[in-house]
Structure formats: structure tokens, C-alpha cells
Amino acid sequence: MSEQKGPVVVPEGKTRFYLTRQMKPNEKGFVGYETIWETPHKVAEYQTPKRP
Numbered sequence: 001m002s003e004q005k006g007p008v009v010v011p012e013g014k015t016r017f018y019l020t021r022q023m024k025p026n027e028k029g030f031v032g033y034e035t036i037w038e039t040p041h042k043v044a045e046y047q048t049p050k051r052p
Contacts (some may be wrong), residue, residue: 013020019036026032 010022012022017038017040019038021034021036023032023034
């Protein structure tokens, strides 16, 4: 059979709203992914309306 080599390095993935990165393998060999979300809109501070 074929020999198993180390984990495959996956390039960083970038989309419109988030970024994914490959994490380092843990002690069990599991390789996870980190997702970093970008806010799709700005949040404005609430201002109370003027009284009539």
C-alpha cells in the first residue's frame, strides 16, 4: 500500500464575508479549520429620537 505522509497543507480561503485557515494538527492528528467572519455592515450607535 502507499505510505501516509504528513497532513496536506491547504491554502487560505477568502470569500466575500469570511476567511478560512487551516489549523495545526493536534495530538490525535486532527486538522481543523479556523473561520474568521467579516461584518457585512457597520453598526451605528443608537440615538433616541427627538421629542415632538
